[in-house]
Amino acid sequence: MNHIFQYKQLFNFTEQIFLKIGCSEKDATTAAKVLLSADVRGIDSHGVARLSGYVRLWEAQRINAKPNIQIIHETPSTATINADAGLGLVVAPYAMQTAIEKAKQVGTGWVAVQNSNHFGIAGYHAMMALEHDMIGIAMTNASALVAPTFSVEKILGTNPIAVAIPAKNQPAFVADFATTTAANGKLEILQRKNEDAPLGWVQDKEGNATTNAHALKSEGALLPLGSDKEHGSHKGYALGSIVDIFSAVLSGASYGPWAPPFPAYIAMLENMPGKGLGHFFGAMRIDAFRSANEFKKHIDNWIERFRNAKPAKGFDKVLIPGDPERECEIERMKNGIPLIQSVVNELQLLQEKFELNNLLQ
Amino acid sequence: MNHIFQYKQLFNFTEQIFLKIGCSEKDATTAAKVLLSADVRGIDSHGVARLSGYVRLWEAQRINAKPNIQIIHETPSTATINADAGLGLVVAPYAMQTAIEKAKQVGTGWVAVQNSNHFGIAGYHAMMALEHDMIGIAMTNASALVAPTFSVEKILGTNPIAVAIPAKNQPAFVADFATTTAANGKLEILQRKNEDAPLGWVQDKEGNATTNAHALKSEGALLPLGSDKEHGSHKGYALGSIVDIFSAVLSGASYGPWAPPFPAYIAMLENMPGKGLGHFFGAMRIDAFRSANEFKKHIDNWIERFRNAKPAKGFDKVLIPGDPERECEIERMKNGIPLIQSVVNELQLLQEKFELNNLLQ
Numbered sequence: 001m002n003h004i005f006q007y008k009q010l011f012n013f014t015e016q017i018f019l020k021i022g023c024s025e026k027d028a029t030t031a032a033k034v035l036l037s038a039d040v041r042g043i044d045s046h047g048v049a050r051l052s053g054y055v056r057l058w059e060a061q062r063i064n065a066k067p068n069i070q071i072i073h074e075t076p077s078t079a080t081i082n083a084d085a086g087l088g089l090v091v092a093p094y095a096m097q098t099a100i101e102k103a104k105q106v107g108t109g110w111v112a113v114q115n116s117n118h119f120g121i122a123g124y125h126a127m128m129a130l131e132h133d134m135i136g137i138a139m140t141n142a143s144a145l146v147a148p149t150f151s152v153e154k155i156l157g158t159n160p161i162a163v164a165i166p167a168k169n170q171p172a173f174v175a176d177f178a179t180t181t182a183a184n185g186k187l188e189i190l191q192r193k194n195e196d197a198p199l200g201w202v203q204d205k206e207g208n209a210t211t212n213a214h215a216l217k218s219e220g221a222l223l224p225l226g227s228d229k230e231h232g233s234h235k236g237y238a239l240g241s242i243v244d245i246f247s248a249v250l251s252g253a254s255y256g257p258w259a260p261p262f263p264a265y266i267a268m269l270e271n272m273p274g275k276g277l278g279h280f281f282g283a284m285r286i287d288a289f290r291s292a293n294e295f296k297k298h299i300d301n302w303i304e305r306f307r308n309a310k311p312a313k314g315f316d317k318v319l320i321p322g323d324p325e326r327e328c329e330i331e332r333m334k335n336g337i338p339l340i341q342s343v344v345n346e347l348q349l350l351q352e353k354f355e356l357n358n359l360l361q
Numbered sequence: 362m363n364h365i366f367q368y369k370q371l372f373n374f375t376e377q378i379f380l381k382i383g384c385s386e387k388d389a390t391t392a393a394k395v396l397l398s399a400d401v402r403g404i405d406s407h408g409v410a411r412l413s414g415y416v417r418l419w420e421a422q423r424i425n426a427k428p429n430i431q432i433i434h435e436t437p438s439t440a441t442i443n444a445d446a447g448l449g450l451v452v453a454p455y456a457m458q459t460a461i462e463k464a465k466q467v468g469t470g471w472v473a474v475q476n477s478n479h480f481g482i483a484g485y486h487a488m489m490a491l492e493h494d495m496i497g498i499a500m501t502n503a504s505a506l507v508a509p510t511f512s513v514e515k516i517l518g519t520n521p522i523a524v525a526i527p528a529k530n531q532p533a534f535v536a537d538f539a540t541t542t543a544a545n546g547k548l549e550i551l552q553r554k555n556e557d558a559p560l561g562w563v564q565d566k567e568g569n570a571t572t573n574a575h576a577l578k579s580e581g582a583l584l585p586l587g588s589d590k591e592h593g594s595h596k597g598y599a600l601g602s603i604v605d606i607f608s609a610v611l612s613g614a615s616y617g618p619w620a621p622p623f624p625a626y627i628a629m630l631e632n633m634p635g636k637g638l639g640h641f642f643g644a645m646r647i648d649a650f651r652s653a654n655e656f657k658k659h660i661d662n663w664i665e666r667f668r669n670a671k672p673a674k675g676f677d678k679v680l681i682p683g684d685p686e687r688e689c690e691i692e693r694m695k696n697g698i699p700l701i702q703s704v705v706n707e708l709q710l711l712q713e714k715f716e717l718n719n720l721l722q
Binding site for chain 2: 025028060073074075076077080099103105106107108111112127135146147149150151152162163165173175177178179180181182198200201203206207208225226227230231232234235236237238239241242244245246249250251252255256257273274284286288289291295298299301302305306309311312314315317318319321
């Protein structure tokens with residue numbers, strides 16, 4: 001059964017938790033805003049469902065609630081940031097803002113981040129560029145759950161990419177996707193329901209296609225976008241690798257199999273080649289290429305042409321990247337955010353742990 | 362039956378053809394080099410097999426052999442180029458070089474190109490960055506052959522992306538892929554052999570999966586990477602759309618269904634929203650983020666870890682993006698380039714047309 005919570009209620013609760021672990025007021029507000037953006041946009045796996053996970057990382061001293069986030073290297077269009085093991089939810093907006101400032105000066109800004117943690121949904125950060133008439137790009141490496149094409153070893157993350165592109169009268173184009181066939185969050189939903197996964201999402205320990213949604217627990221792996229070689233999985237593998245290299249090798253973070261796992265109970269590997277998790281951000285000022293007004297009129301035209309494309313048999317309409325999340329946001333801001341029982345239970349445990357006086361009642 | 366030609370022979374022939382249509386010596390050399398790079402790297406669909414196609418575009422006055430390529434807008438890290446309907450094979454190296462020069466100055470360079478034509482393989486242009494210790498990025502929009510997820514209309518190109526990343530002792534990481542499940546060139550091979558395509562490459566005119574390799578001729582379409590919604594085709598569609606927007610909307614070229622088709626006999630649509638085909642290039646100086654030497658050592662480590670990952674049952678080894686093309690290049694530079702009879706026939710027709718004195722004997 002789902003429990004319905006209003007945005008404001010979950011926001012206040014989340015903010016209080018981040019204050020309790022020692023974040024500044026400003027950081028707690030930012031972190032709550034980023035985390036809740038996943039819940040309202042329907043990416044339930046990346047919202048308050050992860051709040052306990054962040055707290056456990058803090059308890060394991062892998063998250064520093066009072067980080068000294070520093071630019072350690074820069075040029076007019078680039079910066080490298082050491083996040084000092086800060087909350088990714090706070091680090092990422094800081095880094096994206098740095099990219100935006102660089103773009104204001106020289107047309108584009110590109111920021112690589114080392115020594116960070118999970119940053120929530122990539123889309124939130126990319127969308128920060130929109131109000132500046134810029135294209136925003138955000139990506140991150142992540143816990144190694146994915147096997148490269150032809151392999152059985154989990155040495156790559158689900159490594160998402162987000163790209164946000166401003167429009168004029170149409171809503172913005174916002175793509176935000178894991179570079180795997182299916183995000184791990186979707187697999188977790190099937191695991192909870194004890195249902196099978198479609199063929200092409202996971203493989204077993206020998207590398208055979210399997211419908212067993214629990215295969216990752218017995219040495220199976222998630223598959224790169226494309227599922228198998230015949231359907232282009234080498235492209236998904238290349239894409240996930242590019243995200244890993246831009247986010248973690250360019251910044252000096254830990255890459256590939258060494259990416260720090262999100263669950264605090266999983267030990268880090270030895271001989272880490274870099275510091276923490278890595279992210280990569282980009283901001284491109286539209287008017288560094290052409291008139292922003294002209295561009296946005298053409299994006300409206302692009303969106304209208306694609307949205308009005310003739311649907312295939314059995315489908316109503318063609319979607320533009322960002323449509324489902326935006327519709328979900330409107331609905332949930334109005335009617336509330338549904339949480340499953342196990343997430344409510346975890347939040348209530350946090351409430352007791354931090355003596356929050358029944359904030360979730 | 363395949364005919365084997367030495368690189369030098371095909372290079373000289375191709376260069377002569379480009380001279381005959383009016384290119385300068387420098388441009389003819391560049392165009393031949395880019396075109397032949399596809400043949401030696403095993404991307405047969407993009408090499409001399411297309412030479413007649415370029416000539417037909419020139420005959421249709423859609424390619425200008427003596428273009429006045431101009432930067433029409435710029436900032437320290439960006440430029441927009443009007444290619445004056447020039448050969449993409451010549452325009453793209455010019456634009457990539459512009460990106461590299463920008464990166465030398467301010468850390469990164471980003472160049473959008475309008476009014477261009479097909480630029481050969483994206484990988485060639487991205488790889489130009491490698492010798493400068495930069496990461497190179499190249500993408501282009503293309504003839505509309507792909508239907509977005511949930512649609513039956515062909516309004517998107519196969520829109521490839523290439524990313525080249527320098528290593529120290531290992532060969533460079535070079536990803537170069539169409540954002541569809543399978544490149545159109547692979548489908549054409551099956552059409553010639555009258556063989557079926559794997560399910561997931563194309564759909565029929567109603568949007569149903571089909572194995573009919575000829576489906577595009579009866580209102581079918583190529584499918585975005587991921588094949589269907591359940592396997593992430595909305596991600597491939599988003600990726601192809603991003604390439605279209607970066608290449609064509611940002612530059613002022615014609616986008617989506619209006620992208621000028623490569624076959625000269627296909628009429629252009631009316632009310633074109635921009636000029637010609639569009640490309641987008643990026644160059645990022647490694648030492649704008651961290652020491653290039655440190656980075657390249659870590660890329661070696663990344664490549665070694667992935668190449669030595671445990672193979673799945675039935676496979677020998679895990680490949681690094683660029684491995685197959687590099688191995689093909691070594692083999693073909695030594696043993697020659699195989700061409701199928703129909704391509705040889707087309708080259709011989711060109712030879713007669715331009716009275717090239719049996720250069721292909």
